[in-house]
Amino acid sequence: MLRTALDLSGRVAVITGAASGIGRSSAQVLAELGAAVVCADINEGGAEATAKLIAEAGGTASAARVDTSSAASVDELVASAVAAHGRLDVMANVAGIMHTSTVIETTDEDLDRVLSVNFKGVFYGCRAAARVMVEQGSGSIVNMASSAIDTTNAGLVCYSTAKTAVVQLTKTLATEVGPNGVRVNAVAPGWTVTGMTGRHWTAEDGTEDEARKAAVAAPMLKMSPLKRVGEPEDIAYAVAYLASDAAKFMTGQILRPNGGVTMPW
Numbered sequence: 001m002l003r004t005a006l007d008l009s010g011r012v013a014v015i016t017g018a019a020s021g022i023g024r025s026s027a028q029v030l031a032e033l034g035a036a037v038v039c040a041d042i043n044e045g046g047a048e049a050t051a052k053l054i055a056e057a058g059g060t061a062s063a064a065r066v067d068t069s070s071a072a073s074v075d076e077l078v079a080s081a082v083a084a085h086g087r088l089d090v091m092a093n094v095a096g097i098m099h100t101s102t103v104i105e106t107t108d109e110d111l112d113r114v115l116s117v118n119f120k121g122v123f124y125g126c127r128a129a130a131r132v133m134v135e136q137g138s139g140s141i142v143n144m145a146s147s148a149i150d151t152t153n154a155g156l157v158c159y160s161t162a163k164t165a166v167v168q169l170t171k172t173l174a175t176e177v178g179p180n181g182v183r184v185n186a187v188a189p190g191w192t193v194t195g196m197t198g199r200h201w202t203a204e205d206g207t208e209d210e211a212r213k214a215a216v217a218a219p220m221l222k223m224s225p226l227k228r229v230g231e232p233e234d235i236a237y238a239v240a241y242l243a244s245d246a247a248k249f250m251t252g253q254i255l256r257p258n259g260g261v262t263m264p265w
């Protein structure tokens, strides 16, 4: 029964941020469950590489360029996915950027850039997908928040504010489109090893400093009762669950794959 509920055969999924990390892994897992996946990213080469990995594993995928900070670009992405496949069942708004600066140091440009990608990009994805899904009478939208919604970190104001806004967007949209058969949920991952976190130990030529990686991960490991940090697939499994009929009673919820680092009510 659960296998059937997780089966995404015949479904069409669009994933932003699919060139790397959590987005790439989510695209791979959704494809493994049977969905035809559109891998979208501002990094078109990376999106193509993800689609190739999926095809090599026997899945169905295509790649598309999108800049999620542009409403027109996101609208175009969703319109072409629907034109190509005739429907849209899953929209995973995963693309995001990291930025650190205190409130005092933050420039207008920093603030605009982070809110544009991390909040407005998710809003545009939600709006474009919801318009199609409401008409269709079904669909699941999964937004990427962060455990930064539950903690207060000096220097993370732009990022955590944008991610908290994603939570409010998720709940509001869930309320609006639930009667039309559309579910909207968010995933709030804990610290996960991806390109976003890897910048701390990865040189420009891609070589990794293992000692630096261990040093950066150490405080994260310490905070987790499970004594582990996240791998992209840990988060992708949460995305896949929310995308599938296994989560048919879930909407407006925030799922927290975070190793137990935060445990809000």
Ligand SMILES: NC(=O)c1ccc[n+]([C@@H]2O[C@H](COP(=O)([O-])OP(=O)(O)OC[C@H]3O[C@@H](n4cnc5c(N)ncnc54)[C@H](O)[C@@H]3O)[C@@H](O)[C@H]2O)c1
Binding pocket: 016, 017, 018, 019, 020, 021, 022, 023, 040, 041, 042, 043, 046, 066, 067, 068, 069, 094, 095, 096, 097, 117, 121, 144, 145, 146, 147, 188, 189, 190, 191, 192, 193, 194, 195, 196, 197
């Ligand atoms: N890695 C973590 O510890 C962690 C924790 C919590 C939440 N997250 C969130 O997970 C999501 C994925 O992050 P990740 O860790 O896989 O990082 P990542 O850097 O590996 O992937 C982010 C992807 O988003 C793409 N992207 C950035 N700006 C874009 C834009 N304007 N338009 C389209 N694509 C764009 C990038 O090209 C990249 O492929 C982000 O929203 C991030 O905030 C990550």
